[in-house]
Amino acid sequence: xxxxxxxxxxxxxxxxxxxxxxxxxxxxxxxxxxxxxxxxxxxxxxxxxxxxxxxxxxxxxxxxxxxxxxxxxxxxxxxxxxxxxxxxxxxxxxxxxxxxxxxxxxxxxxxxxxxxxxxxxxxxxxxxxxxxxxxxxxxxxxxxxxxxxxxxxxxxxxxxxxxxxxxxxxxx
Numbered sequence: 001x002x003x004x005x006x007x008x009x010x011x012x013x014x015x016x017x018x019x020x021x022x023x024x025x026x027x028x029x030x031x032x033x034x035x036x037x038x039x040x041x042x043x044x045x046x047x048x049x050x051x052x053x054x055x056x057x058x059x060x061x062x063x064x065x066x067x068x069x070x071x072x073x074x075x076x077x078x079x080x081x082x083x084x085x086x087x088x089x090x091x092x093x094x095x096x097x098x099x100x101x102x103x104x105x106x107x108x109x110x111x112x113x114x115x116x117x118x119x120x121x122x123x124x125x126x127x128x129x130x131x132x133x134x135x136x137x138x139x140x141x142x143x144x145x146x147x148x149x150x151x152x153x154x155x156x157x158x159x160x161x162x163x164x165x166x167x168x169x170x171x172x
Contacts, residue, residue, distance in 0.1 A: 007119070007127060007140065011058045014121045018062060019156045020071040022117050023108075026082040026135040037085045043092060056096040063097030070099045072159040074108045077172040082135070087171050094166060101163030111158050118152055126152045 011018060028034070043050045059069055071093070075083045090100050117129045126149055128141040143149070 005142065008054070008058060010119070010121050010125065010127060010142075011062055014062055014065075014067050016066070016122050017068045017070070017120075018122075019069075019120045019153075019160075020118070021074070021113070021120075021152075021156050021159060022071065023074045023113065024117065024131060024135055025076050025080040027131070028137065029082065029135055033089075034082065034085055037089070038081075043089060045091060045095075048092075048095075056092055059093065059096040059098050068099075069097060070101075070156075070160065072101050072103055072156065072163045074103045074105055074113075074159065076105045079171045084171060090166055100166040101160060102166065102169040103159055103163035107162055108159060111155065111162070112151075113155050113159070114152055120149065120152050120156060123149060123153050125149070 005013070048056075062069055073083070073086065079087070087102075093100055114128070117131075119127045119129075121127070124144065126143045128143065130138045130141065132138055
């Protein structure tokens, strides 16, 4: 692994759990997958070649190694157009082995949450994702501080407990 591990390296090295907390209503508004979805394109559930790569391959590989991959999406209601895109395409993440839950922003208001989205790997390292105001990624920050790791683990688990599983959640 490099001195400053990339997301792909962290995911590949993960041994037991990778959890992701998302708190934005829009990400990378110029992403080709989102723009294609806006024009009516839909991934074919029976053709994995049409799905988002290489991320989903990383999820499949991690799950095959015994890693539990979970995600909570904290969203505004009614949902933004981008959130609708995420909801409609979540089946690819789920088929790859990820467990996704949804939490309304109003229900999340009573939780202690960090200021940024993050991935937490094996309860040992947090990778914060920093975005600009339009949802474009700026930087990733890897943090191993036990206090920060513990805070993020507690925040994720609290959100997970309140969130609704994907197959039970209906967008507003």
